[in-house]
Amino acid sequence: MLKTWVVAATCLPLVVRRCPACASRRFRASGKFRVNAHHKSIDAWLLVLCTGCGDTAKLTIFERTNVRSVRPELLDRLHGNDLDLTAELLRDPALLRRNRVALDWEGAWSLDTDGTRVPSDEALDVTVRFAAPVPVRPVRLIAEGCGLSRAEVERLIAEGRIVSLDRLDGRLAGDFSFTLKR
Secondary structure (H helix, E strand, C coil): CEEEEEEEECCCCEEECCCCCCCCCEEEEEEEEEEEEECCEEEEEEEEEECCCCCEEEEEEEEEEEHHHCCHHHHHHHHCCCHHHHHHHHCCHHHHHHCCCEEECCCCEEEECCCCCCCCCCCEEEEEEECCCCCECHHHHHHHHHCCCHHHHHHHHHHCCEECCCCCCCCECCCEEEEECC
């Protein structure tokens, strides 16, 4: 039986960063930008809000950049507080590195299995497609999709009853496939 599962983002992930005002370590993206111009140079930040106290922090998009080097459509999106731009920027590894932050995808994605149940007598071939690059452990996806515990899935992998050309340990954010043998 051949099935396709889809992993999709349901909301924006939380930003992991220490809050200087409280003990919280999570910020949510507000979807708002701050743009500041200084004659011929321009700065832009993505504003994030602390989940504990509501304090605002800024993630640097660019600093002291020549105004002429910024695409006009990007400036329009920044001034318009484009939510799609927020999602694009949060997926940019350079922005995350520059600001020394990480993302917390817990509860920000869903798995659509199209009603797949574990067959009792035949093999199940599954292709997992990622609609958004959400880093998730394949063991967790297989467990959730098949209605098994993660320990059971790890046991089936160790026994060779779940096989894949891709590594099933660690995290993946790209498409993969696996076969569940019965």
